[in-house]
Amino acid sequence: MEIDPVTTGNADTVMTETAATITPSPAVPSCRLNQLTESLKLEHQLLRVPFEHYKKTIRANHRSFEKEVSSVVSGIGDLANSDCSKEVAVSRLTSLVSRLQGLKRKLEEGSNVENLQAQRCRARIDHLDSADVENMTEWNNTKLKRILVDYMLRMSYFETASMLSESSNIVDLVDIDIFREAKKVIDALKNREVASALIWCADNKSRLKKSKSKFEFQLRLQEFIELVRADTPGSYKQAIVYARKHLAPWGATHMNELQHVLATLAFKSTTECPKYKVLFELRQWDVLVNQFKQEFCKLYGMTMEPLLNIYLQAGLSALKTPYGFEEGCTKEDPLSQESFRKLASPLPFSKQHHSKLVCYISRELMDTENPPQVLPNGYVYSTKALKEMAEKNGGKITCPRTGFVCNDTELVKAYIS
């Protein structure tokens, strides 16, 4: 603890200044532990996504068994009520037995898939469990790779995503298979086909309904517009039939949009009316792709943005200081790099509540252990670095930034609270 350099006996005015030099929290394990715990709380997506997948499989399996069993039950009922001959009865019953055997096999297979997915859920819990203060560097390295795979999957860079996850042994920690399912739909939409997107909607009907999604409606609207665009003698009639069947049911909730789009019947795809011209633009298909991506992420409990963007934004802001943009800024600061500066430019600067001083010479923190010393020219360096310099040069200190020379006896300690 530092004592003030000057104290007078005036008891009224003495403010006992303890720990006068800067007091950063030293790397106390408890503080590191807290940081670790907090960072693990960011991993919701890691646990949620494989679970949603698992749940989906369980539900689908259950639904298909229920359907099969009720059809077996009603098969027996029909048979019992019919006037069939004994031979027919035997052959029907035999086929029901083999159907049930097939079901058992299917149950077995379904359960294997479920177990694999449960294992994946567990692997992720175990991965979170494995993080501790000792292996933070390694754990963070793995985390960065997971985040990069997430980015690549969202950008449809599947090849690199597989390669990176296999070479880094993190296949169980990333969601390649889930994104492959999305890719099918995305590729189809890019080819201007809605069929696979509609199948996806049907597969996830109840959940989409719960979240009041209108994605299916938008797909239907697009199909309708394509019929109008075709502009052949039969296509208008087709469009109207289509609208009656697939669009009208949405009227209750989305009447305005329905009216808006149906008015395209009055215009042609060559219309110059800006409100309608936009509906015929091919860009609408990209809108659908983005819409799908959002619905997909929501369904699996993923963030809408790639994790990389979220972490980069927070990190860039936390690192962004006016100094990072200065000429001759230390290369260790990511913001000394042009590319990082560009990404950071629209983001807010960091804020610090307390002084933190870094020695220009040694890059070490100047704190109680290694307090700042002032040269007569006002330049400040750490005690350790100046001591080392003085020892090598017989007590002579040379300011590395100005070339100013002085004696180590001329140094004054600065007190920074």
Add this chain to the structure above:
Amino acid sequence: MELKSVKDAFDRVATKQKLSYSKTHEIFHMLSQEIEKALSILQESPPSETLLDHRSILSDVKKMFTEIAPISQLEAAEKELQVALNKYPKVLEKQLNPDISKAYRNNAEFDTHIVNQIIANFFYRQGMFEIGDCFVAETGESECSTRQCFMEMYQILEAMKRRDLGPALNWAVSNSDKLKQARSDLEMKLHSLHFLEIAQGKNSKEAINYARKHIATFADSCLPEIQKLMCSLLWNRKLDKSPYSEFLSPALWNNAVKELTRQYCNLLGESSESPLSITVTAGTQALPVLLKYMNVMANKKLDWQTIEQLPVDAKLSEEYQFHSVFVCPVSKEQSSDENPPMMMSCGHVLCKQTINKMSKNGSKSSFKCPYCPTDVDISRCRQLHF
């Protein structure tokens, strides 16, 4: 966070899933047993039986099926599983942060090309050349300019792993001036390692020649090290039991590898740690603080999309403090060129604005330091440069 409650909740799901599986299995089994039973009665009965008989057998099966009520059994089994399935996400939401994008700025969209360049550079920087190449090809980005440089760096490092110092020394010698400018002792470090290798090859004479030729020139800056090195020759047969056993430590090599990486990257204009990994780790530290702030401030209208400075201290760990930041203890303002830090005669430091305020803009020639009883003379306050 309670990871245990997450585990427990998942265990419940897994248990119920197994239960539901065996129930379903059992139901399938019962149904096929009933049908098989009926089949065997039908098949064993003599062909002379009347129509009525096989109809009664069939209606028995139907009755049995109604009694088993397979559908409601299936539903009952699933119901318990459903409860566990619905509970688990709730536990996750409680124990973890369900939406880490709450502190995300939607209007600061990143340029994909820049992000991709940064990622490609990261792979090369980490020596993952195959993946880097794959990424560049898949994204269609232009070739990374740093690839070749990092390739050379990894060749040097690979050689060092085989204890071959040749490429490293070549590089250090040809960049000698720049290394000196950066105050790096890498060249000396590498020469010392080479010297020790020769000395342990039991060839003292050759080692001395090497020292004369390559090490003596560092006498200005590294005299104590040179003394130790030369003295170690006295024990070169049993260095492990000598005062110089440190020279056998693998840490010496690790340090040289680290220093070479650092200097190589710095001369390239790159940081010694990957900037991507620094930024993401900084993000990992900052996000919990930012998210907590957003939660507390949920009702206050803070326009996250437009603020120019974060409202909270992200509390990054020390290694991410790249610059000196002075915060005036009185005004709590960060110092700047217009408002620099000033040291008073007592050694306490305040910002210029605060000092002006305390001296009533210089109308008072002295004032009391807020941190000690010193009377501060305005004319003796000096500007500091951190």
